[in-house]
Amino acid sequence: MDIRQLKYFKTIVDGGNIIHAAEKLHMAQPPLSQQLKKLEQELGTTLIKRKSQWVLTETGKLLYEHAKRILHEVDYIQQEIQHIEDGLKGTLSIGVSSSCAKFLPEIIYAYRQKYPNIFIHVYKGDSSYLENLLVNGKIELAFMLLPSNLLPYEVKRLKPEPFLVVMPSKWHDELNTDSITLNEANEFPILMLGSMEGYSIHENILNYFSQYQLEPNIVLECKDIFSILDFVSEEVGIAILPQSEVYEIFTNRVKTIKIKDLAQFVEPSIISLKDTHQSRAARYFLNMIDVIMLDKVLQ
Structure with missing residues (x-):
């Protein structure tokens, strides 16, 4: 039994018969009937009594309730994953050194206005500590002073x-x-x-x-x-x-x-690792910084 079979079964029950379910699923009736038989064989039970009027058996009613709940959870999980992939939800982990701390409140405020469902985890420490967190994947972005070796990093410089x-x-x-x-x-x-x-x-x-x-x-x-x-x-x-x-x-x-x-x-900067996957939440954060910096130049 898999998610696809549960979806077929629920659609059959909701439609009242194979014909309506097949239309909704955009598939032919015989394959859908075969899927229902296969599901009953796997579970060792009759789920629907096929007489002049289709009637759910006790096991069919039980499976239908579970199918509704499971399919709802699957839809929810897919939406949550999509929201994270779209950068609309999830967690953004960033680091900030004391030398760059003053830049952060304005940026986070603007970011929260646009992306209120992103949870922001802020690590505080000196630049060497933040560089270690960055290298080990604990954070995606670090507000810190420029390290001596810039080769592994993407760098966005802030105001000197x-x-x-x-x-x-x-x-x-x-x-x-x-x-x-x-x-x-x-x-x-x-x-x-x-x-x-x-x-x-x-x-x-x-x-x-x-x-x-x-x-x-x-x-x-x-x-x-x-x-x-x-x-x-x-x-x-x-x-x-x-x-x-x-x-x-x-x-x-x-x-x-x-x-x-x-x-x-000194040059406060925003550092991220090169050649690593960067979440959309992090990319949106960097874009927000560009907007704020541009606004300051135009003022």
Whole structure:
């Protein structure tokens, strides 16, 4: 017994006879009659009494109820699968690093307006962690800083972010300036973003100091941005970070200052793996980003 036989049987019962069922199924009557006989033989029972008026037997009634339920479930499953294939339903798993977190709320809001039945699973972590999730198929898209090796990835670049000095509000008020040189910044104790394999922010900052023959006054190193900002707010030192790494929750405790002689930027990007199947939900998400970025350019 298979789904096709159940569909034939239900259509026969609904139509009241073979003639009407055959018309609805767009098939000849003899093959349909043979399918009914074959089903009865497989089940070892008579399903329909074929007299002047067709009558369902007890086993026929039982099978009919089950057939209705099963065929309804099959239709539902097919619809669910089609919705997922069409990108209208399902789960989209994405990752976001702290440096790219500010880009996400606007995009997700717009995406949810158009695709309300897509469940979005967001992973948060540093770029090396997200790259690992991407390679292992845990996420489809990652909002993160550019890795050193771009060969395995499709890359959509977002707006470049400048480096800023982040210092305690009290120090900023005493300094009373909106810009600072690297040499002036080096008079303060520096809290350094820790090195991550495959990413160059740590090394780049050291290189910036080296270009000006400066030995950076590093007193602490940490890979966690929130911890660094907490240390800054407690007047442990200053930090040199991408602009997007400074969160609003710290704005009353820390201030940012432009760096006069540092015209370097980081590139937040959306990374996906090359040569892998990408769900429609992910493709729609990327299209939504294109629309939002275009709107910003036209504004």
